[in-house]
Amino acid sequence: MKSLPARLAILFLIFSIDSDLVLSTEYASEIFYKIRTENNSEANSIGSYSRGCLAGAEYLPNHSYHYEALKPSRNRFWGHPNLINYIKKISKEIFEVHGNGLLLGDLSMPRGGPMPYGHKSHQTGLDVDIYFEKKPNLIMNRYELETFKPRSVLSPNQRQINEELWSDYHYDLLKIISRDEMVTRVFVNPLIKKKLCIKAEEIDDSDWLKKIRPWAGHYKHFHVRLNCPTDSKLCVNQANVDNSSGCGSELDFWMQKDKLFESNSTKIRKWMLLSDLPESCKKISME
Numbered sequence: 001m002k003s004l005p006a007r008l009a010i011l012f013l014i015f016s017i018d019s020d021l022v023l024s025t026e027y028a029s030e031i032f033y034k035i036r037t038e039n040n041s042e043a044n045s046i047g048s049y050s051r052g053c054l055a056g057a058e059y060l061p062n063h064s065y066h067y068e069a070l071k072p073s074r075n076r077f078w079g080h081p082n083l084i085n086y087i088k089k090i091s092k093e094i095f096e097v098h099g100n101g102l103l104l105g106d107l108s109m110p111r112g113g114p115m116p117y118g119h120k121s122h123q124t125g126l127d128v129d130i131y132f133e134k135k136p137n138l139i140m141n142r143y144e145l146e147t148f149k150p151r152s153v154l155s156p157n158q159r160q161i162n163e164e165l166w167s168d169y170h171y172d173l174l175k176i177i178s179r180d181e182m183v184t185r186v187f188v189n190p191l192i193k194k195k196l197c198i199k200a201e202e203i204d205d206s207d208w209l210k211k212i213r214p215w216a217g218h219y220k221h222f223h224v225r226l227n228c229p230t231d232s233k234l235c236v237n238q239a240n241v242d243n244s245s246g247c248g249s250e251l252d253f254w255m256q257k258d259k260l261f262e263s264n265s266t267k268i269r270k271w272m273l274l275s276d277l278p279e280s281c282k283k284i285s286m287e
């Protein structure tokens, strides 16, 4: 018969092995999804946009004179302070130039990390989705924020731009959005990039187009990505975009019919484990 302390030690061992096993097989998206608040530390974006997490996140208020953040129940309005400041600044600028506010989609979860549905990236608090549709000229109530359905700028058959909805505003919007030095890329549907390329060529204004990247989907919203903050030492940038406008062969590739819409790659990424993320993300998920 073992002594009581020895039996307790064995019990403890079994329990700790067991909880480790639970931790190691629980998907990272499930772990991060359950955390409802930010951790209290210096802001720090860790890892890459599609494999990372966020410490010291800041919350973007749902309402402002210059924007409304849709679907607040998703709790995805957290970002690195650089992103929060960028959104406030840019929405104010659009309002001053065009007289309307912006409609926002998801940023990141309170500690970043992979999401159980909806996005492959948005993990480090440096990505935000912004709708093409203007903010209605009123303060939206909670029900409206949850249920408002922004329209696509593509035609119903999704093979061309809906010319009744598209206007020079959208050209200008994307130009202002991408101008900030912090912005590294803006993702739009290939048909939209094509539309921008045509106008830019007409008026000899192609310089700014290099940051606008074609990507499947992205016809109700576009996706803005910021560079790693300089003091986030563990943050991994994407390679710089090259200097061409991207209106040539790269766009032709994306213009193929099967490249215009989302693939199922988000489903694959959902199955990442905590051990697939940078080491510090484990700590951030447990604080």
Ligand SMILES: [Zn+2]
Pocket: 119, 122, 127, 128, 129, 222, 223, 224
């Ligand atoms: Zn996005």
